Amino acid sequence: MPAVDTGSSKGFCPADAEVPLARVTDLSRLFGSFAALRQVSFDFEAGKCYALLGENGAGKSTLMRILAGLLPPSHGTVRLFGDQSPAEACGRVGYMSHAPMLYDELTATENLRYFAALYPRGQSLTPEAALRQVGLDPALPRTVGKYSQGMRQRASLARVLLAQPELLLLDEPFSNMDATSAHRMVELLAGMRAPGRTIVLTTHQRELALPIANHLLTLREGRLDSVMDGGRAQA
Amino acid sequence: MTEASAEASEDVAGVDAPEVDVTGVETAGWFALVGTHLQKDLRIEWRSREAIQSMLFFALLVVVLFSMAFDPTAAASREIAGGVLCVATLFASVSVLNQAWTREIRHDVLDALRLTPADRSAIFVAKVLANFLFVTVVQVLLGPVFFIFYNLRPLGNGWLLLAVVPLGTWALVANGTFFAALSIRSRNRELLLPLILFPIFLPALLAMVLAVKTVLTGDGSDPHLLWLKMLAGYDIIFMTVSLLLFDTVLQAE
Numbered sequence: 001m002p003a004v005d006t007g008s009s010k011g012f013c014p015a016d017a018e019v020p021l022a023r024v025t026d027l028s029r030l031f032g033s034f035a036a037l038r039q040v041s042f043d044f045e046a047g048k049c050y051a052l053l054g055e056n057g058a059g060k061s062t063l064m065r066i067l068a069g070l071l072p073p074s075h076g077t078v079r080l081f082g083d084q085s086p087a088e089a090c091g092r093v094g095y096m097s098h099a100p101m102l103y104d105e106l107t108a109t110e111n112l113r114y115f116a117a118l119y120p121r122g123q124s125l126t127p128e129a130a131l132r133q134v135g136l137d138p139a140l141p142r143t144v145g146k147y148s149q150g151m152r153q154r155a156s157l158a159r160v161l162l163a164q165p166e167l168l169l170l171d172e173p174f175s176n177m178d179a180t181s182a183h184r185m186v187e188l189l190a191g192m193r194a195p196g197r198t199i200v201l202t203t204h205q206r207e208l209a210l211p212i213a214n215h216l217l218t219l220r221e222g223r224l225d226s227v228m229d230g231g232r233a234q235a
Numbered sequence: 236m237t238e239a240s241a242e243a244s245e246d247v248a249g250v251d252a253p254e255v256d257v258t259g260v261e262t263a264g265w266f267a268l269v270g271t272h273l274q275k276d277l278r279i280e281w282r283s284r285e286a287i288q289s290m291l292f293f294a295l296l297v298v299v300l301f302s303m304a305f306d307p308t309a310a311a312s313r314e315i316a317g318g319v320l321c322v323a324t325l326f327a328s329v330s331v332l333n334q335a336w337t338r339e340i341r342h343d344v345l346d347a348l349r350l351t352p353a354d355r356s357a358i359f360v361a362k363v364l365a366n367f368l369f370v371t372v373v374q375v376l377l378g379p380v381f382f383i384f385y386n387l388r389p390l391g392n393g394w395l396l397l398a399v400v401p402l403g404t405w406a407l408v409a410n411g412t413f414f415a416a417l418s419i420r421s422r423n424r425e426l427l428l429p430l431i432l433f434p435i436f437l438p439a440l441l442a443m444v445l446a447v448k449t450v451l452t453g454d455g456s457d458p459h460l461l462w463l464k465m466l467a468g469y470d471i472i473f474m475t476v477s478l479l480l481f482d483t484v485l486q487a488e
Contacts, residue, residue, distance in 0.1 A: 068346075068350060069349075069350070070346055070349060070350070090350050090351070090352055091351075091352040093350065094350075095346070095347075095350055097343050097346065099341075099342040099343040100342050101342055101343045101344050101346060101347040102342060102344065102347075103275070103279060103338060103342075103344060104338075104341070104342070105278075105279045105282045105283055105338075106275070106278065106279065110278070114271060114275050115347065115351065117263055117267075117268070117271040118263075118268070118271070118348070118351040118352075118353040119351060119352065119353070120352065121263070143282075159347065
């Protein structure tokens with residue numbers, strides 16, 4: 001199984017001159033004296049699915065938050081869609097965190113109607129269509145606070161899909177799910193792969209990422225430790 | 236692949252996307268955005284009733300306990316009533332202002348809001364409006380109780396209260412909502428908010444107390460409505476500053 005050892009701060013930038021969908025260069029993030037990310041460089045290509053693997057504290061969520069534009073890097077750069085910063089590309093990036101990012105007191109449809117109103121019209125899916133995509137009933141009168149963890153994660157995914165983002169950042173989409181719900185989520189994500197859409201997900205559960213990921217990236221102590229081809233890893 | 240998955244991939248590829256919102260306008264207007272945020276806040280409060288209930292209970296306790304502790308005469312009541320009303324409102328509001336951003340923080344909803352391309356100032360204005368409405372509802376319910384317990388009857392222009400109280404309340408909630416946003420990532424935010432808010436709100440508090448006292452006693456000490464004008468000026472300055480700084484506060488990590 002060929003794992004590539006970086007050994008240098010140059011990372012894994014492909015040699016071809018094509019502009020990647022997302023390019024991170026020498027990315028570092030410090031929290032006080034603790035380095036959550038250390039000189040990570042990588043190119044994310046359009047239409048591919050990447051799984052970020054690593055132990056707790058490896059820097060997966062930090063990298064995702066920087067890609068989403070929620071956290072500024074301490075050093076290094078992130079360019080999305082050619083030459084946009086994450087802040088400039090906010091309408092084209094969808095981010096799902098461990099938390100559902102929805103209001104407990106509202107139903108899934110009310111939550112999604114609220115978020116849909118914050119995106120430019122003509123681009124976003126209707127809340128009902130987004131909920132149906134993740135297999136939830138838009139007419140369900142229950143508030144999100146009364147949902148199971150699996151349903152919450154799917155409702156959260158529906159929120160991300162509203163704006164039809166080209167870059168999907170999914171931080172631990174299988175967390176706290178039972179086996180059935182987790183496999184359901186894998187099926188959903190497999191169905192969302194499309195030529196124009198890049199998916200980056202983080203997980204501890206390597207076996208769940210294998211069926212959908214084109215590349216497996218392993219972070220260790222803030223460094224990009226290895227990159228594997230998804231097909232080879234599965235074999 | 237499930238049916239839902241297949242539907243998803245088709246939509247992304249642009250082959251079949253029949254349910255895209257195509258109501259025409261490129262982006263929602265600023266006032267529409269404020270309305271969207273406000274509607275959400277009011278709906279959540281209507282369902283939970285957390286803010287108004289806790290505030291009303293606390294404010295009633297303060298008003299009733301003060302009236303029993305001092306047993307004032309009608310003349311003395313007029314002297315202190317403005318202060319009691321303002322302090323009761325201030326203390327009661329702090330609990331609500333502390334919770335103003337809690338729902339946004341609880342499940343990282345604030346991050347989801349930060350990722351939308353919508354104007355962030357609309358979030359702040361809607362939150363101020365929602366808090367203003369909550370405090371106003373409590374004041375309306377508290378008012379009759381207050382006048383009965385303190386045996387009050389305005390000797391000055393009673394209608395001025397309709398300007399003084401809302402202007403003072405706006406000063407409180409605009410500052411409070413802004414500083415609550417500033418302190419949301421702090422571990423001791425419940426302690427931090429009053430520590431920052433009270434000194435800055437002090438000029439508005441003094442203006443509000445003195446304006447209410449002038450109305451209740453009818454002493455004619457403020458013929459040019461100086462306190463009222465000061466409150467209006469305070470509101471304009473602090474609202475403008477808060478609006479200018481809110482996006483920076485929201486993006487701070």
